[in-house]
Amino acid sequence: HSNREMWFQDLFPPNMCPINAKTFYGIMFDAGSTGTRIHIYTFVQKSPEILPELEGEIFESVKPGLSAYADQPEKGAESVKRLLDMAVDAVPPHLWKKTPVVLKATAGLRLLSEEKAQALLSEVKEVFEKSPFLVPEDSVSIMDGSYEGILAWITVNFLTGQLSGQNQHTTGTLDLGGASTQITFLPRFEETLKESPRDFLTSFEMFNSTYKLYTHSYLGFGLKAARLATLGALNTEGMSCEKAAFPVSTSNETEVADGQMFRSSCLPKQLEAEWHFGGVKYRYGGNKEGETGFKPCYLEVLKVVKGKLHQPDEIRGSSFYAFSYYYDRAADTNLIDYEQGGVLEVRDFERKAKEVCDNMERFSSASPFLCMDLTYITALLKEGFGFRDNTLLQLPSGLQSCGHPHRSME
Numbered sequence: 001h002s003n004r005e006m007w008f009q010d011l012f013p014p015n016m017c018p019i020n021a022k023t024f025y026g027i028m029f030d031a032g033s034t035g036t037r038i039h040i041y042t043f044v045q046k047s048p049e050i051l052p053e054l055e056g057e058i059f060e061s062v063k064p065g066l067s068a069y070a071d072q073p074e075k076g077a078e079s080v081k082r083l084l085d086m087a088v089d090a091v092p093p094h095l096w097k098k099t100p101v102v103l104k105a106t107a108g109l110r111l112l113s114e115e116k117a118q119a120l121l122s123e124v125k126e127v128f129e130k131s132p133f134l135v136p137e138d139s140v141s142i143m144d145g146s147y148e149g150i151l152a153w154i155t156v157n158f159l160t161g162q163l164s165g166q167n168q169h170t171t172g173t174l175d176l177g178g179a180s181t182q183i184t185f186l187p188r189f190e191e192t193l194k195e196s197p198r199d200f201l202t203s204f205e206m207f208n209s210t211y212k213l214y215t216h217s218y219l220g221f222g223l224k225a226a227r228l229a230t231l232g233a234l235n236t237e238g239m240s241c242e243k244a245a246f247p248v249s250t251s252n253e254t255e256v257a258d259g260q261m262f263r264s265s266c267l268p269k270q271l272e273a274e275w276h277f278g279g280v281k282y283r284y285g286g287n288k289e290g291e292t293g294f295k296p297c298y299l300e301v302l303k304v305v306k307g308k309l310h311q312p313d314e315i316r317g318s319s320f321y322a323f324s325y326y327y328d329r330a331a332d333t334n335l336i337d338y339e340q341g342g343v344l345e346v347r348d349f350e351r352k353a354k355e356v357c358d359n360m361e362r363f364s365s366a367s368p369f370l371c372m373d374l375t376y377i378t379a380l381l382k383e384g385f386g387f388r389d390n391t392l393l394q395l396p397s398g399l400q401s402c403g404h405p406h407r408s409m410e
């Protein structure tokens, strides 16, 4: 129906879509902090006067994300090229020159220094220029956090049919990435608009309606970045907080983080390990002398979220969609079915966190961070955003972890 067609027009300006073509393609890269994904869309235009319809999509992803190549931008671009080569096989040669290729990077690159992010983006741009595809003007860029939240909100509300028809009842969205987390919803009360920070409110036009959304992307509050914050790796002297959330591997910072041992009550007591993230090596382990379990762990993660996020009163009772790491960790712990998704209450995450943190030996086959991740999710929802224990979260299938049903326990 008409709404479905309209949505895709914004992605490729009209002059990109050759009017006499029956079928055409679009290539979109999502350069996330934990992985890079390619979406090769096939559009069909039945006749010149109606808008194209999405007919198919090819999806593939690679790990790690571009920010892991902070010091080897060519290798980062190489990981994008391997995905782009798939598109060369998927798109008929006579359409290559009419097929736009675009890459949008999110929090992984936002946390790198300007010059390292730029170096990666220009290497990727060169890969695009050398490809047979159409490279639009700003084809490679870092997506603004507000746009990231809004796009997810549009996607989920569009796919669940809540944007068409008159009953414009929409649902808020929660996206927990590796480096950032987004919260987006359509405020119903004037009060919310008044008491929200100015840059949390964004208006836009779509389907000839105006939407004034509340949206914010909290940089450094993604699941992986929060692990660093909880471990205290950010309090390493000589590291400014925002940079350290994704420390770039310039020599002095690397030394500072490399040697140190970070301990946490959220980790299995016997654990001694090291972890490479954002180009830096960390050593971390369980709290041998101290206590281990949900209670002490919750106090640690509270330091990361308490008082750091804006709490709009309006959402206290509303149900939200939640996906990305919210989905992965709920599926990993059987709170929802991996394929079907499901509905749960905020308190279910807390209950599962207690179960895992207070019985770590039973979960030894899972990621050593499972207790920390579930506890962080609990604190982020309750103490961060201010949701109630009985707030309903819908974890829609189809938005689960990238593509293949792997167990994402990394």
Ligand SMILES: O=c1[nH]cnc2c1ncn2[C@@H]1O[C@H](COP(=O)(O)OP(=O)(O)O)[C@@H](O)[C@H]1O
Binding pocket: 030, 031, 032, 033, 034, 035, 037, 065, 106, 107, 108, 176, 177, 178, 179, 180, 181, 222, 324, 325, 326, 328, 399, 400, 401, 402, 403, 408
């Ligand atoms: O296209 C996707 N489909 C489903 N899940 C995705 C997709 N892209 C990212 N994710 C999920 O988001 C989380 C990783 O976040 P991401 O790498 O996008 O970090 P970022 O948003 O902070 O850059 C993981 O749970 C991953 O499964």
Ligand SMILES: [Ca+2]
Binding pocket: 032, 033, 106, 177
């Ligand atoms: Ca993402």
